[in-house]
Amino acid sequence: MADDSDGMLSWDESVFRDEHVFEIDYVPEAFRHRESQLQTLQYALRPAVRGNRPLNAIVRGPPGTGKTTAIQKLFGELGGQPGVRPVRVNCQVDGTRYGVFSRVFQSIFDYEPPSSGVSFKKLFGQVADRLVDEEEVLVVALDDVNYLFYENEASDTLYSLLRAHETHPGAKVGVVLVSSDTDLDVVEALDGRVQSVFRPEEAYFPVYDREEVADILGERVRVGFRDGALPMSVLDRVAEQTAEAGDLRVGIDMLRRAGLHAESRASETVEVEDVEAVSERARNHRLTRDIEALSDVERALLETVAEHDGGRAGDVYDAFAERTDLGYTRYTELVNKLDRLDLIDARYESLEGRGRSRTLTLAHDAEAVERRL
Ligand SMILES: Nc1ncnc2c1ncn2[C@@H]1O[C@H](COP(=O)(O)OP(=O)(O)OP(=O)(O)O)[C@@H](O)[C@H]1O
Known part of the structure; x- marks a missing residue:
């Protein structure tokens, strides 16, 4: 363990060999199972x-x-x-x-x-x-x-x-x-x-199973981390959580964050505790990406739904209309888009004596959404 006086790894010490392999624009050399x-x-x-x-x-x-x-x-x-x-x-x-x-x-x-x-x-x-x-x-x-x-x-x-x-x-x-x-x-x-x-x-392209995930992430670890910096037991934990999420990006993001977390506590090896510490953020990787890609009005709508979680579509529109000058037809298109992106759930519910109406609820934990808006 390289423990210098202020409990940090020095700037040139790292668990990574090549951190770039965990970035979104990296195209891997090996592309297996496809x-x-x-x-x-x-x-x-x-x-x-x-x-x-x-x-x-x-x-x-x-x-x-x-x-x-x-x-x-x-x-x-x-x-x-x-x-x-x-x-x-x-x-x-x-x-x-x-x-x-x-x-x-x-x-x-x-x-x-x-x-x-x-x-x-x-x-x-x-x-x-x-x-x-x-x-x-x-x-x-x-x-x-x-x-x-x-x-x-x-x-x-x-x-x-x-x-x-x-x-x-x-x-x-x-x-x-x-x-x-x-x-x-x-x-x-x-x-x-x-x-x-x-x-x-x-x-x-089906979701990768756990062995495939472990194989692909293992290769990424080999290229991206220093020898021995990320032990097998840690890789297993990451592979398990990635297979559960079904999205390989979760695993890649988790590896990188766990590496950074290990560095922040001046450790030269990544431990399971590092994975646990970053797991929630990494699992919400897709949510971050989807929210980042929204336009201003789509974001405003998501915000309005967050403020009126579980509200009726008509009521949410009234609140939304105060922020934008969009008509109801465009509003409905935007609601459908957020629904398709799995950011909200727009469900029809029968209202006594008043036919059917849609209610809009957030598809994710409200705090996790609000943090990203
Ligand atoms: N077989 C594989 N070997 C190595 N890396 C892989 C493999 N499959 C996917 N990846 C990595 O997983 C990440 C996600 O892959 P990719 O962007 O190709 O997925 P996608 O199916 O296009 O996702 P989306 O539908 O969200 O755009 C990328 O970082 C990519 O490098």
């Missing part, structure tokens, strides 16, 4: 390498099961192939058709189009013309596509992508949809005009 899913996607995308339109695909599975990582790995490989332009769009950030095409435009032209003042048609035309001129096959992954559905933008976006060849003969576009909303039937939720041209291959 062989069959990768095979399905490779099969769908292979024609692009030969200059042909790939098969479209859907990637489904709960959060933290490796969907984005699979796309990053495959698109990294595809990017090295001549004549293929893979673009991954995060629909949580770019949640409109215009936003999606801006991202594609940016990848092709290396600069961002203006956020307004250019019509969608023009933006689309420039993208499609360039693909035809350069004989490039465009492969777009719409990551977290469920957000496009929440904003009612999914069908229009897909329609434009999938029918690009009709307006611009020779344009070759393939689409991979990635959804983490397991209640959403992506194909069913699309307009008929899109369904008729969208017959995707499917890759399902």
Whole structure:
């Protein structure tokens, strides 16, 4: 134990070998337990390498099961192939058709189009013309596509992508949809005009079981921690809690926080007590992420629900309307979105003599939500 005079590890002492491997933008070298899913996607995308339109695909599975990582790995490989332009769009950030095409435009032209003042048609035309001129096959992954559905933008976006060849003969576009909303039937939720041209291959990403979690996290520990800094017994505890949560991010976040906690008590090894100390925060990792991604009005609505937990939708609207000038229809859309994100529960209840009304309750502990708002 490196116990210096003030009970802290000195700045250059650390339990970590490479702390970056626990950060959100890290793409792991080893990507195990997803062989069959990768095979399905490779099969769908292979024609692009030969200059042909790939098969479209859907990637489904709960959060933290490796969907984005699979796309990053495959698109990294595809990017090295001549004549293929893979673009991954995060629909949580770019949640409109215009936003999606801006991202594609940016990848092709290396600069961002203006956020307004250019019509969608023009933006689309420039993208499609360039693909035809350069004989490039465009492969777009719409990551977290469920957000496009929440904003009612999914069908229009897909329609434009999938029918690009009709307006611009020779344009070759393939689409991979990635959804983490397991209640959403992506194909069913699309307009008929899109369904008729969208017959995707499917890759399902199930939750990792405990052994798989332990194997994946063990590899992360090997790369990220110093030898012997995180013993097996501690890894087991983290794997157990991660498997329970079903989201691998919980485990990665727990490892990092436990490491920092060990350092804060000047220990060169991470102990089970460090895991226990950070476990609650790490388990709420998803909640933090989902709340961070909300827009100002969505956040205001969540706050209003927190203040009127269990209240009737109409009453919550009255309080919400005092903060914003949004109408009831938009309010209902926002309620549905928060419900889909599992931040609130919007349930119909029968009220005596007054038909059915919805009540809105927080889906998480009120204090945990308020702390993040
Ligand atoms: N098989 C694996 N091997 C190594 N790391 C993995 C594996 N699967 C997932 N991860 C890691 O787990 C974290 C979450 O993975 P990823 O972002 O790919 O999940 P996701 O299914 O796309 O989640 P979401 O639906 O919430 O976007 C990432 O840090 C990723 O590096």
